[in-house]
Amino acid sequence: MQQVIISVVYHTGQGHTKQIAEILAENLQSEFSRVHLINVDEVKEQFDLLHESDTIVFGCPTYFGDISAGFKQFMELTGGFWYSQVWKDKLAAAFTVSSSRCGDKLNTLISLALFAAQHSMQWISQGIMPRYCSNEQTEGQNRHGSYLGLMIQSDNARELNPPHPGDILTTELFAKRILDVTLKFKNIKIYNYEQSTN
Numbered sequence: 001m002q003q004v005i006i007s008v009v010y011h012t013g014q015g016h017t018k019q020i021a022e023i024l025a026e027n028l029q030s031e032f033s034r035v036h037l038i039n040v041d042e043v044k045e046q047f048d049l050l051h052e053s054d055t056i057v058f059g060c061p062t063y064f065g066d067i068s069a070g071f072k073q074f075m076e077l078t079g080g081f082w083y084s085q086v087w088k089d090k091l092a093a094a095f096t097v098s099s100s101r102c103g104d105k106l107n108t109l110i111s112l113a114l115f116a117a118q119h120s121m122q123w124i125s126q127g128i129m130p131r132y133c134s135n136e137q138t139e140g141q142n143r144h145g146s147y148l149g150l151m152i153q154s155d156n157a158r159e160l161n162p163p164h165p166g167d168i169l170t171t172e173l174f175a176k177r178i179l180d181v182t183l184k185f186k187n188i189k190i191y192n193y194e195q196s197t198n
């Protein structure tokens with residue numbers, strides 16, 4: 001059985017971004033894929049896992065309308081790889097988490113896409129249509145109407161609460177899309193494999 005390798009590399013401050021990284025990793029896992037979940041705090045020892053990946057998913061919280069400092073540190077560690085373009089034509093996708101519905105998350109996704117472009121990676125858009133009927137517009141899939149990547153609104157409280165159900169659904173659908181696109185890009189045809197229709 002041919003398998004693709006997908007890594008999710010993330011920074012988290014209080015754990016909200018970690019929650020989403022874990023849901024993504026769980027839903028990326030299949031008989032056709034091997035998944036690495038990597039916290040940027042431990043990335044220095046795990047760069048080989050990123051180098052062997054077909055797809056790398058980048059994730060961080062939005063802090064002051066942009067990527068977090070923790071993620072930026074990781075980005076700057078990749079300077080040597082940029083120089084030799086070792087990630088050229090790997091696939092890339094991204095997600096960000098912030099406490100406001102908007103919270104200027106788009107700017108974070110743009111920064112992450114630019115980072116991937118400087119590494120000459122191929123970008124996977126979110127590819128999930130928002131639902132425009134009844135309550136689903138606000139409670140369902142892609143409720144923030146994002147296209148560049150996955151946007152999540154965290155419920156910031158004293159305790160770490162689970163993400164909004166609509167955001168969990170969107171995360172699951174995004175994982176399915178990342179897996180679909182990776183298999184397509186690697187030209188792996190799987191008999192009876194159901195492509196996502198969202």
Ligand SMILES: Cc1cc2nc3c(=O)[nH]c(=O)nc-3n(C[C@H](O)[C@H](O)[C@H](O)COP(=O)(O)O)c2cc1C
Pocket residue numbers: 011012013014015016017018061062063064065066097098099100101102103104154156
């Ligand atoms: C320094 C700082 C700046 C923040 N800036 C924003 C912001 O610009 N927009 C927003 O909606 N939330 C903002 N937040 C809230 C975080 O995005 C939110 O708490 C998020 O869930 C953090 O994810 P984490 O738990 O993975 O660290 C900020 C939080 C911090 C600590």
